[in-house]
Amino acid sequence: MPPVLNTRVIFKSIPQGYPVPGQTLAADHSQKIDLDNVSLAGGKILAKTLSISIDPYLRGKMNGTEKMSFEIGHPHAVAKVIRSENPKFKVGDHIYGIMDWAEYQIFENVPELRILPPNSGIPWSVFPGKTAYYAWQEVAQGKEGETIYVSTAAGAVGSVVVQLAKQAGLKVIASAGHESKLQFLRDLGADVVFNYKTESMENVLKDHEPIDIYWDHVGGKTTSTVLMHMNTFGRVVVIGQISTYNVAEADAVSNFPQILFRRLTVRGLGVIDHEAKHGDEFYATIPGMIARGELKYNETIVRSLDEAPQLFLDVQKGDNSGKAVIVLADD
Structure with a gap:
């Protein structure tokens, strides 16, 4: 050849x-x-x-x-x-x-x-999807009855988090920046869905506070707003900072003292740090859930x-x- x-x-x-x-x-x-x-x-x-x-x-x-x-x-x-x-x-x-x-x-x-694993029953393109699972297990530790806000929730990570949170009995607030994505979030079971470009995040969060878990893909002004509506001893799971990637000078988090006042836990997650602990568990759990239709994806x-x-x-x-x-x- x-x-x-x-x-x-x-x-x-x-x-x-x-x-x-x-x-x-x-x-x-x-x-x-x-x-x-x-x-x-x-x-x-x-x-x-x-x-x-x-x-x-x-x-x-x-x-x-x-x-x-x-x-x-x-x-x-x-x-x-x-x-x-x-x-x-x-x-x-x-x-x-x-x-x-x-x-x-x-x-x-x-x-x-x-x-x-062979014969997983799902397309190879769906792999790996680990970020949501590892961070949920390691950092979020959501409990039934709590409230979570997931930013950019229609993405690869956010959409899985919405479903894991609903399955665990949490109230889920989810946002996206396009109207076409909002129905997808409703189909995933999110309780509160809004377009952060056309609706006031401040008002939405105020109506549904306190927030026990903030799943942060955005950073900057978004994080500053959310911190003001967090519950005492809440958790902020930092997965991405998309608002900072394509600008010369990114907006800083302006109310950092709220982390102290509300006794928040703020933690970033890198997949590689948790592969040894959660990798086998992930492959034994998530592909099967997707194949059985228990986790939807787009x-x-x-x-x-x-x-x-x-x-x-x-x-x-x-x-x-x-x-x-x-x-x-x-x-």
Whole structure:
């Protein structure tokens, strides 16, 4: 078999404000790979990428604000092993981990890859979805009768949190920035749904305070507003800060003393910190719930890396619905 095209997405320049498709990220068609003969010496594996998750936090890596440098990409992705010189991985295994934006890739650091369970009954694009589950278990610790407010609730993480909270018996307040997303949140069972762009967050929260848990994807002015309506000993789960990613000077949290006055617990969560503790539990629980229809999901899917730069911009502007994912192959 002759060498095949290995399309990639490359990071070309640090954006000033929102990323610009073609200038910040661009598809590259210059690389080919010989799938039959490329060397895998030293225990390497060769895999075909199936799906790539485009998450808001990747924008922070472009600014150098994340722990890892951005370089060529490093999103979370699912791939299928097509050749292996490592006894841990066999041809046909589906693997999940931090990968490049590329159709084919060779892995050397295989300990960081997880073999996904076969026959899960859900599309590979749905994996992994760990952020919501880990943070719910580790930080939120919601109790029946409490009230949670989930910002950007129609996204990949927020939509799962809404459902986990309802299943645990909490009152759920959920917001989104597009009218088209509000019905999705109602379908998930959210008790109070509002468009934060057209309705007063201050008034909504005042009507339903005190808030026991704030699930924060936004930061800035939104967090400042929510802190004023938190219950004593409430929890703030910090997952993202989308309001800060694409601006030169982000709004700071203006009423930080409320954390003291209300004795709040504020904690950020990184998935990698809880993989050892909750990983096996997650894979034994969540895929089955999705397959049985106990957890609903929504996806915005594109099917080529040429469309990735625009999808990345859509995620930053909130123009996608649910999880944004590049699906290069179904299996």
